[in-house]
Amino acid sequence: MKMPGKFTFLAFRLYSRFRDFILGQRYLPRWIVALIDLSICGVSFLLTWLILSESPVFFNQFLSIPEKALLLIGIHFLCFIVFRTYSGIIRHSTFADVYRFAKSTLAFLFITMAGNMVFYYFNGTKLFLTTTILLYAFFSLTLLLAFRITIKEMYRFLRAAATAGRLKKRVIVLGIDDKTISLSHAILSDSASIYRPVAFLTTKEKRKRFKILNLPVCYTDDDIETNLESTKSKHNADGVLFVGDLLSVEERNSIAEACFSVGLEVYNLSLPEQWSDISKKPLKIDPLRIEDLLERSVIETDIELISKDLKDKTILITGGAGSIGSELVRQIAEINPRLLVVLDNGESPLHGIEIYLKNNFPHLNYSIFLADVTKKGRMEGIFKKFKFDVVYHAAAYKHVPMMERHPREAIRTNIVGTRTLAELSVKYECERFVMVSTDKAVNPSNVMGASKRAAEMFVQSLQRTPGIKTKFITTRFGNVLGSNGSVIPFFREQIKNGGPVTVTHKDIIRYFMTIKEACQLVLQAGTMGKGGEIFVFDMGKPVKILDLAERMIKLSGFKPYKDIPIEIVGLRQGEKLYEELLIDGENTLPTYHPKIMVCSTVPYDYSVICNAIDELELMADSVGKKKDIIKKLKILVPEFVSQNSEYSTLDKHIE
Incomplete structure (x- = not known):
């Protein structure tokens, strides 16, 4: 009773070792494949001889049997060499291998038949009977293909057996x-x-x-x-x-x-x-992904035009370790400019960008700077050293509730930092300055949006100053999918933790664009700008955030409200139900790119804007009250009306 069990165990062990040996083998060298094919040809000739030796049709006696075998197999081997039949990997044989063998067999038939006829013409007898040639060709082609099919199927079977215990997802x-x-x-x-x-x-x-x-x-x-x-x-x-x-x-x-x-x-x-x-x-x-279900068409840009424009330029990207800045780094690195300088004040993410460039673009000429755009002396040193051709200014504080609580930092970075970079770009004769703005700058309802609007106003007024050669270009778009702090990764984390998913308002809507698309359009707008424009991107259809939350829960394999609850928590400080892309008095005109529009801008007096920013900077650096700072900001940006904020009471006091 024990013998069958022991025998089965030994058989299984032998099978397992054989399977592991076969699966662990590397690809056979070509010379071994060629030897195997020659052996199969030898077997084919032997079969031909065995069949014909028992029939009335038999070999003639001009050459001996071994000589005929060597001649046929030698001709066949030459055809193998010509058509490289041994170059394929046996376990991965495809129709291309079948095609190569078919061609080599046809070539073999043509050579042997033609040679046979020539020999017959001069000697009155044939070296080979036609039956011999045809039968050998049939056996050799059949066995060569059968061998490859057998090996391929055996390998597939052993691979399948090795993973048979794994659970596979059955998909339609x-x-x-x-x-x-x-x-x-x-x-x-x-x-x-x-x-x-x-x-x-x-x-x-x-x-x-x-x-x-x-x-x-x-x-x-x-x-x-x-x-x-x-x-x-x-x-x-x-x-x-x-x-x-x-x-x-x-x-x-x-x-x-x-x-x-x-x-x-x-x-x-x-x-x-x-x-x-x-x-x-x-x-x-x-x-x-939820990104795959957003109703928006694919955006295409003129990569050739962008590459031609930036190829031999020295380029600075501020905020180069942030969501937009890092993607700009990736896309511009592909173009291989003369020099790419990446600047950010975040040590860890900047280190990550440096590692990325080192690993993926070893031949790129680049420099990494850990620096703050609010430090004018530091910025001047960098501009003086490199004399940039193009500046992409993506450095900014962007989180709405955070800037409501820390307006001084919004003013220092978003307004004063932008002014510092813009003025240095003029001083060191930078060709272009492309500023990344936001739809929150349109009729702003929060400090962050108002600070970005003030930065827009400054670069536009600077552009109109006599003698300015630098082209100042502003790009304005909405929310970016997957960016740091955006709603989608926030919802993903909440779903991962079992909920609840928090939505600020049941009717709140937002425009969305992927990081890659946004940066492509920034680069495209930078090439088409003449100076002083604000380029607005077509963001597609707005998305209802509640619908977004429900779909993300479904994509995660759960049921909204049942498996994962959704809670309406109320609008955050400074948050609007919907965002706009145009300010009163602005109108859009189409450009040659269907997804980029240029809006007419409202003129601003440079000296007035500068004086207001000077005052804001002094107030931000002093120990003055936050409300006084916000009041001054509202005077500079008259369309700034606070919503869901402690600063709402200031609006009625500003005429």
Whole structure:
């Protein structure tokens, strides 16, 4: 009774060792592959001889059997060399390998047949019977292909057996176009993948018993939810896999909502052309992000024009370790300018940028500066040393509630810091100064927005000063997806902790743009500016924050209000229900880029603005009351009307 068990155990151990040995082998050298192919050719000749030796059709006796074998196999081997049949990796054989063997076999047939006819013409007899050549060619091609198929399938089987204990997510693949099918095949071939396609789902092909890659193709009509429920039950699916951006945002939203309602997870597989580093992650499957469901079209910029404009420039990026600044660093590093200077007062994030540039752009000429834009002496030293061609000014304090509590810092950094950099740009004959502003500067309701508006007013007034050669360009846009302190990472953290997700108001809306897109538009606007303009970006449709919270909870696999509560906590200090992109008196005109508009600006007197900023700077550096500082700021920025703030009482006292 013990013997079968012992025998089974030994057999399993032998199988495991064999499996681990095979899977652990490196690719065979080409000379070994060539020897294996020659051995298969030898077996093919032996089979031909065995068959013909028992038939009326037999070899003629002009050459001996070994000589004929050497001649045929030698010619065949020359064809292998010409068509490099041994260059493929056996375990990864494809149709390209089949094609190479087919060509080499046809070449072999042509050479041997032609040689046979020439020999017959001069000697009156053939070296080989035609039957011999054809039978050998058939056996050799069949065995060579069969060997590769056997090795490939055995390797796939052993890989699958090695990962058989792992739980895989069963996914329904959306779409049946060529890209979707080829990527699904790649997933099926990757035994290490944690995903396993079990069916295709399409809205186009309505056919019964229709299969692709041996997987059923299910059809769905307008009733997506019912069809998804049926497909989920039938195939025991865990989720739905979207492939790239082959669907419109509206279609994604509709299908995603249906998936959420029937309890299916949603994943996204990016297309190969979207992969930044294929070597690290061949199949980039990730949970669908909230960014993928925002109803906004893809933004395209003229990369060639931007590259040509910045290629030989010395460039400064302030706030280079922040959300916008660091992305500007990445995009400009790709252009490889003459010199890139990155400046920030945050030690740790600046160190991270330095490591990133060192690892990813080893040949880039760059310098890193830990410095504060409010320190005029330090800034002058840097400007004097490098004499910048272009300055991208992204350094700013941006958190609304924080600046409501610390208005002095908003004035020092956002206003005085901008003035310092702008004046140094003029002094050292900088070609362009591009300031990153915000939609919160439009009819500001908080200190942060008002400080950014004051900075806008200063650079516009400076531009109108006689003798100014520097082009001052302002870019104005809304919230950036995934930036430090933005609502999406904030919600993600709350969901991760089990909730509640806090929304300030049920009707609050915001415009959103990805960091990459925002920086692309900043660079594009910088190339088209003539000086003094404010460029406004088309942010797409505004997003209701409550809807955003609900969708993020669903994307995380939970049900809003049931699994993760949502609480309305009231507007924060200085927060508005909606943001604007234009101030009263401003109008927009289109540019050659469909996503960038230029707005007409209200003229400001440079001396008046300077005097007001001088007073604000003195007050910020003194021990005066915050309300006095805010009152002065409201005089400088008359459209600044506080909301949900302790400074609201000041508005009625300002005429």
